[in-house]
Amino acid sequence: MNEEKENIMKTQLLIALKFFLVMTVLTGIAYPLMMTGLAQLCFPSKANGSLIMKNGKIAGYELIGQKFDSSIYFWSRPSAVDYNPVPSGASNFGPTSSKLQKQVSERRMLFAARNSITDLASIPKEMIFASASGLDPHISPEAALCQLNRVATARNFNAVQKQKIHQLIKGMTEGPQYFIFGEPRINVFKLNLAVDNIR
Amino acid sequence: MNEMIQIVFFMVAFVALSPLLGKFMAKVFMGENHFMKPVLGWLERSVYRVSGIKSEEEMNWKTYTYGILLFNFSGMVFLFLLQMFHAYLPLNTEKLPNVSWHLSFNTAVSFVTNTNWQSYSGENTLSYLVQMIGLTVQNFVSAGTGVAVLLALVRGLTRKTTENLGNFWADMTRIVIYVLLPLSIVLTMLFVGQGAVQTFSHYARATTLQGTEQVIPLGPAASQSAIKQLGTNGGGFFNANAAHPFESPTPFTNFLGMLALLLISGGLVFTYGHYTNSRRQAWTIFITMFILFAAGLALSLWAEYGHNNVLNIAGNMEGKETRFGVANSVLYSVITTDASCGAVNCMHDSLSPLSGLVSMFNVMLGEIIFGGVGAGLYGMVIFVLLTVFIAGLMVGRTPEYLGKKVEAFEVKMAIFAVLAPSIVIKLFSAIACTVPAGLAGLNNSGPHGLSEILYAFSSAAGNNGSAFAGLNTNTVFYNLMLGFGMIIGRFGVIVPVMAIAGSMGRKKITPVSSGTFKTDNWLFVLLLLSVIIIVGGLTFFPPLALGPVVEHFLMNLGVTY
Structure with a gap:
């Protein structure tokens, strides 16, 4: 046995x-x-990440967000890893975190001041909260529109050029995918690339 | 409005596809002819030939269990060594150093037990080689193990007086070749078509528009993401998991990912119906699971869209991606904790207190709301047996399930299977709360800190793998504690389930009579729900009250930590 x-x-x-x-x-x-x-x-x-070249150099990847905090660019979302993708990640602050509370109120004040917004409650939510990946390439179309004046002013654009940016925002806004999935959004990196090309 | 449509659309797709997949899987596992057999039959036969498997030779419960343990242990040793020495091996494009012994142990256990807890970040810890021949393999076979255990149990429940519970190796081969592999191939291509990466290139260096350098990790991510969803594994190729744009680039990949992580577990319920020859048994279990899923989702949505008095906002976006929004993030968090997957598209640590509670509670119930592939259903059958037993006690009859008597031995084993993970969750959390090494890892304080620890051990014992990821667990203390928690949570359930399969298999089947207690009607759904909530849920009421519940009220008062 x-x-x-x-x-x-x-x-x-x-x-x-x-x-x-x-x-x-x-x-x-x-x-x-x-x-x-x-x-x-x-x-x-x-399969290789949708590379975007500029002047013969790698300017970035379409899907990987970049840090934009200069006045002449549309800002991307706050990021816990400061858009450094190795490794990706989030703040992981909980809903009663005092650190998160402080960050959010600072971001609110900064965004309002730089974009001349008086009603703090009207600031799009994604602009005051850090994303999950830290590399979120998108913001909402509203978040782009409320930065329009600042970007145009910083670039000394005239009314025609400003109108062009407006059209870019409209044209580059992606609605829900296949009419149903996800939220309306705009790719900040691609928008800023296009704005750079406005003459 | 659009949010509601998306959620309903997901539910409809899930409920419609589950029976179809269930029927196909029944054909595969019963060895019948099906449309994949002419395509992949040669592969099945060659696996048998090369490994020396006699597929028609059936095993008793001990040999079957022995096969499971041997196979899983070999996998663990291999994966452990692979990480310890990956710096000397090829495909380490970024020259990453060897992984520490405690992290190697944790990750090896984690992927073999289908938990896929990650104390590391993929992009700065593991080479492409480890991700492929280490992790991807375990993504397939740990899922296969879960289904194999379920099949053995089902055979024990439905066959007449036999020792034979099937052949573990043949079951594994069929699951991998006919179910997991074809679905993974299709899903990978869909993912890549949407923008997920699948390459062996070095990490790329970009000069951003603002002129700084950005290093961008690449890799064979899509193929691993596909199986990590389908096999309810959940271990991300990148740290941000399914929130990473290279893993889940669009809302459509998000939808596919959610469907993939729930579909096989849902389908297996109907496979069970085919084995028991009763659609009604299958629907009874499916509806019970669906009610728990829907209730959790409703509470979680309500909580997440509620006002946060600390941040002065409703439906905040901390730890969420723009393309998914609040609704898809909450839906994902509920599904991934129901299904023992643990992939995440938002950071659970930053969810509102009650949404976090739903995620944690789903795991604590024992991962039976669809649950891990195979594991969810065998866990649910344990609760069914307990329900039959309790109902039998109430009316004073010998309890029976599917015509077989449920006796002292089965109930003892069932209780053992329910208690093993519960003990890990409470005892290990208690230890972590009292020693400095446990408290050192916290990212949040106050009640949310307790939640972080509680979530970690729930996730480990439930073999889920999602996390309140602020907790730093890449320490000797946590890597070991969570590693042992995962082993107990996996094999502390599998072994008693196999023992039940063996003892039920030996019993004879009594024909249905007017005195038979029915297990396929609404009354049974109600009883089963009560037993799940009372036995599985009440165990955890005290710690949950001190963690997320108290945090919810403090948040309403605007208290911060």
């Missing part, structure tokens, strides 16, 4: 090791390699 048991255990151990090896090859090597090959073939640009 004991010998039989031992035999079963030995066979099972051998199968366990061989099966583990087979699974590692199948799901750990073949699967990711095949997916990479297929992805690079079907979506070469997207």
Whole structure:
């Protein structure tokens, strides 16, 4: 009886090791390699992160937000990692955190002062709270519109140029995807790139 | 309005697709013909040949359990060593140093137990090699293990007087090859089509418009994200998990991710219906789970859209992404904690107190609201057995389930399976609250600090993997405590479940009579819900009252910490 048991255990151990090896090859090597090959073939640009070049240099990645705090640019959201993607992350401050309370009130004051907003309650929420990834590339269209005057003034734009920015915001706003998923949003990096090109 | 439409659309898609997938999986696991067999049959046969598996040879519960433990232990050792020495191995493009022994231990246990708790950030800790041949593999096989345990239990419940519970290796092979792999391939391509990255390039360096340098991590992320959702694993390729734009770039990928993480668990309920030959049994369990899911979602939405007197705002955006907004973030947080997935698209630490409570409570109930693939349903069957037992006591009859008597041994094992994770949660949290090493990791103080610790051990014991991520757990104390918590939470349930499978399998089936207590009607749904809330839930009322509940009232008073 004991010998039989031992035999079963030995066979099972051998199968366990061989099966583990087979699974590692199948799901750990073949699967990711095949997916990479297929992805690079079907979506070469997207699989590599949707790179954006400017003057022959990498200016950034479409989906990875950048830090914008200069007056001539539309600001991106506050970020707990200051838009440094290694590693991504959030503040993880809880709802009764005094540190969060202080940060939020400072951001409110700053955003209101720089964009000449009198009603603090009208500031779009995402502009005073840090994102989950710290790399959120988007803000809401409202958040872009309330920065319009500041950006135009800082760039000494005339009325025609300012109108162009307005049209850019309208044109680059993405609605809910396929009419249903997600929130209206605008990619700050792409918007700022386009604004840089206004002559 | 649009938020409500999105939520309802998700629910409809989930409820409509679950029975279809369930039927397909039943065919796969019963060894019948199905449309994938001509496509991938050769692969199944070659896996058997190379590994020396005799797929038709059935196992008794001890051999089956032995196979599970051996296989999982081998995986743990391999993954542990792989991290300890990945600096010397290829595909370490960023020259990352070897991982510390305690973090290697924690991560190895975490991915083998389907928890996918992460004390590390992927982008600055692990090489592409570890992510692929270490983590991706465990994403597949730990999910497979959960389903295999469920299949053994179901066979024990439905077969007449037998020792045979199926072949563990054949079950694993079929789950991986016919279910997880094809779905992962489709999902990966959908993810990449939306903008998720899938490459082996070095991290990139960009010069931003404002002129600073930004280092951007890349990697084979999409293929791992796909299986981490489908297998209810939840371990992100990047630190920000499904909030990272390279993992979930659009609202559509967010929707797909949510569907993927719930679908197999939902489908398995209907697979169970096919095994028990009763659609009504399946719907009874499905509806019970759905009620718990919907109730949690309603409370969480109400709480998150409520006013926060500390920040003077309603529906705040801290730790949330613009493209997902508040509604999708809350929905995701509820689903991922129902399903033992633990992937996150918003930071749970920053959720309002009661939304955080819902997430924590979902995990504490034992991950049975759809739950982890396989694990959710076998956990639910444990509660079904307890309900049948309690109902039997009330009317003074020998309790029966599916025609089989539920006796002292099964009830003892069931109680053991419920208590093992609960003890970890309360005892380990209590220890962490009293020693300096436990308190050192806190990111928030006051009641929210207690919540951070409580959440961590709930997540570990429930094999969920999401976190109140402010808590710094990459320390010897937490890596070890959480590691042991995960082992107890996983195998402390699997072994008693397998014992139940064995003992139920040996029993004969008594035919249905007028005196049979029905387990497929609304009355049973109600009883089952009560048992879940009383047995699973009340255990945790005291710590929850001191954590999130008290924080909710303090927040209303504007108190900060």
